[in-house]
Amino acid sequence: MPSENQKIPGLSRIWYDCRPFVCTGVVFVGLLLVWELLARFSGWSSQVFPGPMPVFVSLGELIADGTLLKHTIASLFRITIGFYLAVLLGLPLGIFLGRHKTFNALFNPIIQFLKPISPIAWIPLAMLWFGIGDKPAIFLIFLSSFFPLVVSTTISVSSINPVFFQVAANFNFSRLEIITKIIVPAILPATITAFRISLSIAWLVVVAAEMIAVHSGLGYLILDSRNALRMDYVMAGMIVIGIIGLLLDFIMWRIGQLESTSWYSFENR
Numbered sequence: 099m100p101s102e103n104q105k106i107p108g109l110s111r112i113w114y115d116c117r118p119f120v121c122t123g124v125v126f127v128g129l130l131l132v133w134e135l136l137a138r139f140s141g142w143s144s145q146v147f148p149g150p151m152p153v154f155v156s157l158g159e160l161i162a163d164g165t166l167l168k169h170t171i172a173s174l175f176r177i178t179i180g181f182y183l184a185v186l187l188g189l190p191l192g193i194f195l196g197r198h199k200t201f202n203a204l205f206n207p208i209i210q211f212l213k214p215i216s217p218i219a220w221i222p223l224a225m226l227w228f229g230i231g232d233k234p235a236i237f238l239i240f241l242s243s244f245f246p247l248v249v250s251t252t253i254s255v256s257s258i259n260p261v262f263f264q265v266a267a268n269f270n271f272s273r274l275e276i277i278t279k280i281i282v283p284a285i286l287p288a289t290i291t292a293f294r295i296s297l298s299i300a301w302l303v304v305v306a307a308e309m310i311a312v313h314s315g316l317g318y319l320i321l322d323s324r325n326a327l328r329m330d331y332v333m334a335g336m337i338v339i340g341i342i343g344l345l346l347d348f349i350m351w352r353i354g355q356l357e358s359t360s361w362y363s364f365e366n367r
Contacts, residue, residue, distance in 0.1 A: 148330045156330035157337065165319070166338060172314040174342075176232055177304045180239025181297060188244045189289070192251025193281060202252060213245040217303045225311050234311040235304060242303040243296040250292035254285035290354030297350055301343050316342075 130150050137149030144152065160166035195202040217238045224234035262280050271279065308317025316335050323331035 145327065145329060148333065152330050153333045153337070156328070157334040160319075160331065160334055166334075169314055169316050169319045169335075170338065170342070172312075173304055173308065173316045176235045176308075176312075176315065177239055177297075177300050179232075180236040180304070181243050181300050183236070183240045184243035184247055184296065184300075185293075188247035189251055192248045193255050193277065193285075195248070196252045196255025196258075197281075199256075202256070206252075209245060209248060213249060217242040217299075218306055221307065221310055224307075230311060230313070232312065235307040235315070238303050238307045238311075239300045242299045246296045246299070247289075247292055250288055251285060254288040255281060258284045287354075290350070293354070294347055294350045297346055298343065301339075301346060305339055 134149050134151075137144070137147055140147060148156075157166070195205060220238055220241060221234070224237050228234040228237060258281065262284070263276065266276050266280055304315065305317035305320070308315035309321040312318055316339055320332050320335040323329075323335065
């Protein structure tokens, strides 16, 4: 006798595809329930630890008066400029160092020395060099993304099988062809992973930088709300930061899938 799933394979397939989303929804509902119970029975004042409903009401207020949109756009602008600068400079440098071992031996100690320094530690210097505004925040975002991208790209290029370059030399590939047909397809998976990690770090840094060096953005919204003792606004800002972080990671993951497919098609023309 056929099972229920065999009788209705369409519904079974839908359930199989939706299981991750269902599990995620259950987890979020559980977190909201724990949050509500803590707010009710922890003994803290609602002004110190507001429950979900007051926070979501405050979130609606921030959306309605345009405050949230203004600060979100400011944060996304900074992270876009800083991250793109890191990609435009970090990837070529990583490819260059990966292909030239002599230069890698010269510059790798400097990169390894600067890489562990937290971008937050650069805040005093960034404010001294660039003043108050977008420039110090963009500089900090650039630093947070640049070194991981350079290191990841250098390692990926160095790990490419030398036989590929020997074959390219036999066929008289140009430098552009070597990059587009050998290097980029080979390092693409690791590079996309580095993009996702670097973007997550950059999103953390922009929020921290906005608490000190600028007068707009989600980090500034949280700091200003804390000074006004509006913990509901603080938590609303934290929720938005988490949602945007998830969206940025998802977008980068989708780009990685699309790029992998497109480069695979390009190689097999």
